Amino acid sequence: MRVSVVLPAKNEAEGLARTLPALREQWPEAEIIVVDDGSSDETAAVATGHGARVLSSPYSMGNGAAIKRGARAATGDVIVFMDADGQHSAAHIGQLLDKLAEGFDMVVGARDGSGQANFHRGLANGLYNRLASWMTGHSILDLTSGFRAARADRFREFLHLLPNGFSYPTTSTMAFFRSAYPVAYVQIPVAKRVGNGSHIRPLKDGVRFLLIIFKIATLYSPLKLFAPAGLAFFLIGSGYYGWTYATQGRFTNMSALLFSAAVIIFLIGLISEQITSLSYSRGNK
Structure with a gap:
């Protein structure tokens, strides 16, 4: 060797x-x-x-x-x-x-x-x-x-x-x-x-x-970073919506923003996961 x-x-x-x-x-x-x-x-x-x-x-x-x-x-x-x-x-x-x-x-x-x-x-x-x-x-x-x-x-x-x-x-x-x-x-x-x-x-x-x-997470498995972040925004949005509905009887713009952020973050995680896979595939060619 x-x-x-x-x-x-x-x-x-x-x-x-x-x-x-x-x-x-x-x-x-x-x-x-x-x-x-x-x-x-x-x-x-x-x-x-x-x-x-x-x-x-x-x-x-x-x-x-x-x-x-x-x-x-x-x-x-x-x-x-x-x-x-x-x-x-x-x-x-x-x-x-x-x-x-x-x-x-x-x-x-x-x-x-x-x-x-x-x-x-x-x-x-x-x-x-x-x-x-x-x-x-x-x-x-x-x-x-x-x-x-x-x-x-x-x-x-x-x-x-x-x-x-x-x-x-x-x-x-x-x-x-x-x-x-x-x-x-x-x-x-x-x-x-x-x-x-x-x-x-x-x-x-x-x-x-x-x-x-953050690089460790995105390099190895981006969804392990983005999925919890997206879930956190979804839970905050759900909690905020529950509070505004109970106190004001309506769905607010902030609730919509939090739910939208949760979806966007999750989708970014999916895209990042695909990019990461392609990066490793390039090295193995």
Whole structure:
């Protein structure tokens, strides 16, 4: 089983100086690809110096864009994705590959509590995990972990779905579940990152991560989001109509608006469900 290791990197020269030697020592036969996402430091030079294949972008396109470039260029049967900041250890790749050999199509390294950047990030990730578990009917231990191994042909089926930003782990995980490709989790410790601080911006990316919650639902099964919302509007409309009929003896415009909203939301859910099915069908052609 040929293995390619893809590391998206933006200004991660210091992290790569620690990560790449360990990768080369423990996985000498693996193809190592560093996708330099418009770095302004010595990221590309450090990667080249350690024998990695470097794909450089003239400007930053985003973490997800780097993942897609690396996945297209990888020649291995299995692609391992890991961060370039030193948080993920080459020693844990074997655990992912061993699990993959059991028949899974994707294996994700699930972080424990100490692997979360801070309390608020840990709380948000816990919320994402619970929501995704409810949507899929499977236990999802870490929806946003960037440390994972996947069969290359399976992963490439969903490149058209992956965003250019930070939520590629969410999208790829839900896409595998949606297409009935088995996914497994293994618990791994995560080290403290080295080099520059996190590229996550609390305010801007906080809103972006909040939108991930809605994206999870619409990506996997839109009706699970739209049907309850439509039912809520219908029940509110029914209650309001009952109250106005009892007190005023009439059917009001607000009741009509609430009933109309319920129907529209439900129909949007049906259309979204069809669009989602077509999106996955495109990837399987």
